[in-house]
Amino acid sequence: MLRKLRHELFSTPGDGVLSLGLLSLLVLALVGFLRWAFHQAEWAVIQANSTLFAVGRYPLDQQWRLWLLTTLLVGAAGLSWGLLRAHPRSDREGVLWPRNDRVAAAVLVVLALWLPFALRLHPGIQARWWGLAALLLALRWLAGRHGRQLPSKLLRLVPLIWPATYIIGMVLISGGLGMAKVPPSEWGGLLLTLLAASFAILLCFPLGVLLALGRRSELPLLRWASVVYIEFIRGAPLITLLFLGQNILGFLLPGGLAPERIWRAAWVLTFFAAAYLAEAVRSGLAAVPAGQVEAARSLGLSYPQALQQVILPQALRVALPSMVGQFISLLQDTTLLSLIGLLELLGVARTVMANPEFLGKNAEVYLTLAVLFWCCCAALGLGSRALERRLDPQTIPSR
Amino acid sequence: MVLPSPPSAPDGAPPWWRDRRVVPWVVQAVVGLVVLFLIAFLLGNLVRNLTAAGLLLTWRWLSQPAGFDLAETIVPFDAGMPYWRGLLAGLANTLRAVVCGLVGATLLGTLAGMAAFSSNGLLRGLARIYVEVIRNIPLLLQLVFWYFVVFLALPNGAAALQLPGVVLAKSGLYLAGLAEGLRWQLPQLVNGVWQAPLRLSVEFAALLTGLIIYSGAFIAEVVRGGIAAVPKGQWEAAASLGLGWFTTLKQVVLPQALRVIVPGLNTQYISLAKNSSLAVAVGFSDLYSVAETTLNQTGRAVEVYLILLGAYLGLDLLISALMNGLNRLVQIRER
Numbered sequence: 011m012l013r014k015l016r017h018e019l020f021s022t023p024g025d026g027v028l029s030l031g032l033l034s035l036l037v038l039a040l041v042g043f044l045r046w047a048f049h050q051a052e053w054a055v056i057q058a059n060s061t062l063f064a065v066g067r068y069p070l071d072q073q074w075r076l077w078l079l080t081t082l083l084v085g086a087a088g089l090s091w092g093l094l095r096a097h098p099r100s101d102r103e104g105v106l107w108p109r110n111d112r113v114a115a116a117v118l119v120v121l122a123l124w125l126p127f128a129l130r131l132h133p134g135i136q137a138r139w140w141g142l143a144a145l146l147l148a149l150r151w152l153a154g155r156h157g158r159q160l161p162s163k164l165l166r167l168v169p170l171i172w173p174a175t176y177i178i179g180m181v182l183i184s185g186g187l188g189m190a191k192v193p194p195s196e197w198g199g200l201l202l203t204l205l206a207a208s209f210a211i212l213l214c215f216p217l218g219v220l221l222a223l224g225r226r227s228e229l230p231l232l233r234w235a236s237v238v239y240i241e242f243i244r245g246a247p248l249i250t251l252l253f254l255g256q257n258i259l260g261f262l263l264p265g266g267l268a269p270e271r272i273w274r275a276a277w278v279l280t281f282f283a284a285a286y287l288a289e290a291v292r293s294g295l296a297a298v299p300a301g302q303v304e305a306a307r308s309l310g311l312s313y314p315q316a317l318q319q320v321i322l323p324q325a326l327r328v329a330l331p332s333m334v335g336q337f338i339s340l341l342q343d344t345t346l347l348s349l350i351g352l353l354e355l356l357g358v359a360r361t362v363m364a365n366p367e368f369l370g371k372n373a374e375v376y377l378t379l380a381v382l383f384w385c386c387c388a389a390l391g392l393g394s395r396a397l398e399r400r401l402d403p404q405t406i407p408s409r
Numbered sequence: 410m411v412l413p414s415p416p417s418a419p420d421g422a423p424p425w426w427r428d429r430r431v432v433p434w435v436v437q438a439v440v441g442l443v444v445l446f447l448i449a450f451l452l453g454n455l456v457r458n459l460t461a462a463g464l465l466l467t468w469r470w471l472s473q474p475a476g477f478d479l480a481e482t483i484v485p486f487d488a489g490m491p492y493w494r495g496l497l498a499g500l501a502n503t504l505r506a507v508v509c510g511l512v513g514a515t516l517l518g519t520l521a522g523m524a525a526f527s528s529n530g531l532l533r534g535l536a537r538i539y540v541e542v543i544r545n546i547p548l549l550l551q552l553v554f555w556y557f558v559v560f561l562a563l564p565n566g567a568a569a570l571q572l573p574g575v576v577l578a579k580s581g582l583y584l585a586g587l588a589e590g591l592r593w594q595l596p597q598l599v600n601g602v603w604q605a606p607l608r609l610s611v612e613f614a615a616l617l618t619g620l621i622i623y624s625g626a627f628i629a630e631v632v633r634g635g636i637a638a639v640p641k642g643q644w645e646a647a648a649s650l651g652l653g654w655f656t657t658l659k660q661v662v663l664p665q666a667l668r669v670i671v672p673g674l675n676t677q678y679i680s681l682a683k684n685s686s687l688a689v690a691v692g693f694s695d696l697y698s699v700a701e702t703t704l705n706q707t708g709r710a711v712e713v714y715l716i717l718l719g720a721y722l723g724l725d726l727l728i729s730a731l732m733n734g735l736n737r738l739v740q741i742r743e744r
Contacts, residue, residue: 011717018530025529032531231437235444245722247683249697250714257710261458262451342547348551349690356550372557380546387545 046373055371056128056378063378066198066353075182076201080142083177086171088146091326092153093168106154110396118143176208182185198353200382202272206354207341209297210279214340217280218287219322225288226295236288243285246323248343251278252350275347285339290336294329295321326402334394338387345383355379428680459711470707471496477702479694481610492703499699500720502545506695507683507724511678513621518628518677523658525633536629543626549625549687555617556691563611582609612693614683624681631677635670636662667739675732677726688720696720 019029024394043390056063096108107115128134157165183205185191196203224236243251255278260268268274298321306316326333348357359375364369368375425431457491459465471493478488479498483505486498497552524536531551543551563570569578574585576596586606596605639662647657688695697717704713 021528028529030681032535036535038660056659202681229433229440230439231441232726235440245725246718247686247697247721249686249689250717250721253701258703258714261455261462261711264454336546342545345547345549346687349687356547356553372554376550376554376558383547383550384542384545388541391545 014107033199051374052371053128055374057367059368060131060356062358062362063199063334063355064092065201066358067196068198068201069190069192069196072185072192075185075189077138079179079182081145084142084146085149086175089147089153090168090173091146092150093165095154096151096157102347111150115147118146128381146358176212194270197272199358200355202347202352202354203341203344206272206276206279206344206347207337209276210340211337212282213280214283214287217284219291219326221284221288222291222295223317224358225292240285241287243282244289248279248282248346249349251282252346254278256350271350275350275352276292279340281341283336286336286339287333290329291325292325293332294325297328298324327398330398330401331394334390338390341386341390342383355382424603435741436486457699457713464708464711468712470709470712475703476706479699480692481570481613481694487580491708495699495703496696496716499694499696502673502694503685503688503696503720503724505681506569506613506620506688507682509617510620510624510681510685513617514628514677514681515674517621519632521625521629522632522636525629526636526658529653535681540626540629543623544630548619548684549690550617552616552687555619557617560611560615566603567598569603571596576603577607578603579611581611582614583607584609585739610693612688612691615691616688619691620681620684623684624677627677627680628674631670631673632666634673635666638669639665664739668736671736671739675729675736678728682724682728683721 020026065073068076073109091111095111122139126139131139181187182189183192183197183201221236221240224232225240227233246404252275255274256271259274268401269277279387302320302324303316306320311319344354345356346362347354351357353361356379359379363370363372363375418627426435440541456465472491474489475492476488477495478500479486479495482498482502484498484501486494500722503575521536521539524532527533527536563577563579569576571577574595576583580603583603583605584607585593585595586700586722588594588606594606598604643661644657646663652660685695686697688700689701692698699712700717704710707713
């Protein structure tokens with residue numbers, strides 16, 4: 011250990027000087043930051059506004075719907091997690107709690123215990139978060155333990171709980187079906203950020219694949235239409251497209267047909283991301299050897315069949331890292347909605363800091379948002395790498 | 410030889426919907442019709458709605474006096490000048506931010522990308538942390554952080570942050586430079602106000618810092634990927650010739666890495682140019698922010714949008730053309 015450290019840091023005199031300089035700078039920065047965080051920073055601005063950051067101005071008496079949705083999401087996550095581990099895999103036979111899972115569970119427990127306390131949430135709400143964490147881990151344990159005994163017909167239906175949860179979630183958030191309607195103008199904060207990002211990610215995917223196929227098509231009209239669309243979108247900054255959505259969409263559609271401002275922005279995000287996703291998918295398609303298409307066609311598959319069974323699975327696996335990269339930047343791009351006056355996370359932050367009580371608390375608020383975004387994006391990146399390993403043909407057990 | 414065959418032949422010629430000579434044309438005709446119909450529908454609505462609002466396309470408003478002022482410009486502009494001069498001043502500001510950003514981000518990104526191959530573990534780790542932290546935080550958040558938290562918190566007057574030749578104050582960034590009479594002049598405090606040959610506003614400084622640090626992280630990844638693409642044997646060969654780390658990198662590895670790096674840089678440069686439109690969040694009068702003000706005053710949404718689109722497309726094409734030229738220069742010419 012010590013020898014390795016010496017080799018890494020002090021192998022030559024020049025390296026040694028550099029290491030000492032960097033180390034002292036690091037220590038100084040860390041001490042300065044910790045002193046600020048514990049002595050000068052006033053975190054009350056976060057504690058007092060945590061609900062605002064989470065859901066914006068969502069009506070208080072309707073917030074049980076969001077709790078219900080969170081419970082559903084947590085349940086679906088726990089179930090899927092457990093079943094994934096229960097599923098036999100050659101390299102992980104019989105290991106129900108691999109090391110990654112134990113780390114994840116520990117982090118979860120610590121977060122669930124510490125965060126509600128640090129945010130000074132109402133004791134009842136703290137208990138709810140503890141309950142949710144317990145539910146997640148319990149379902150993970152149960153599904154991991156007994157998942158294998160379930161009939162395989164039932165197992166095949168499990169992935170469907172995610173689209174179902176999404177649709178139920180949309181209904182729960184917006185109302186209808188006997189529940190009071192909550193207009194989109196009252197959604198905000200993290201809720202709006204995640205909603206806009208997930209909506210755009212889900213819809214830009216099929217659109218992007220179609221565009222990529224169009225761009226590689228042999229039919230000139232399809233190819234040119236795709237190229238013009240992709241290059242038009244990629245040539246303009248997102249903010250100008252959002253501007254188009256807010257100011258010009260009303261002119262482009264017959265009177266009164268233009269959707270709510272939030273939906274306009276979400277659609278613009280979708281169309282924007284589709285062009286970038288198309289380029290990622292196109293690079294994946296280019297990586298599939300031409301012989302694959304020819305082989306599939308000579309086996310008698312029609313072109314759509316060959317596409318669905320042979321080409322797209324390979325192309326999407328290759329394109330996965332850059333696609334997730336696009337999703338991550340899409341999540342980050344939702345902050346631009348604050349520039350057109352929508353109250354997503356950054357927009358809420360601005361209204362909070364305009365409150366005279368919390369004037370000048372920029373550092374605390376922006377730092378919190380940065381940590382939040384960093385965690386979301388880093389989690390997406392980690393998930394992508396795990397999925398890549400899982401889809402790698404060398405680790406998939408041969409049947 | 411073509412055999413005439415009835416369409417209902419049991420074998421031989423397929424029915425027309427499976428004929429490879431017919432299907433592509435049918436598909437194209439359908440797509441073409443749908444696209445044409447969509448365009449006609451949207452344009453028809455646009456013309457109808459604009460006529461109803463009395464906003465039919467015209468460019469005459471461009472020569473009316475703007476009536477707003479811009480905080481800082483490099484082409485002279487004041488409220489009495491026409492709108493087109495304002496938009497031009499905005500474009501000049503955008504160009505200034507993009508050019509300075511490109512230079513800074515390239516320097517920072519190259520250094521950070523090279524640091525990822527340092528023999529010093531600490532430096533490697535720091536380069537990694539820099540890239541991972543910056544890439545996972547939205548640029549807009551970083552920009553407002555630099556502006557509101559760092560630059561607006563700077564002290565003014567004598568308490569300002571002073572480095573040799575550079576003074577950082579809340580009122581701006583003051584740089585040493587050539588004053589009249591071609592003499593080198595340092596920033597100096599005159600009656601509590603800093604004076605220097607070169608002054609950048611804090612808005613510009615915040616925008617530039619944010620853009621450079623954000624794009625630098627992406628460029629670092631491009632540079633790292635390019636260097637990693639050079640075979641390890643090249644390093645070892647250079648080391649066995651007695652070249653040091655830096656000389657190896659500069660003389661042997663980078664020239665080979667450049668042909669991988671340059672296409673990646675093109676993408677990053679274009680996104681930097683587009684990202685400069687976020688200047689509106691820190692109050693710097695770039696093209697987008699002038700366009701927004703213009704729209705609010707004139708209501709000419711479509712025209713303003715066309716100008717914006719044209720300007721940014723032109724900027725992207727310009728960068729692409731320059732980088733393609735550079736790409737041809739760095740490609741290895743074999744005989």
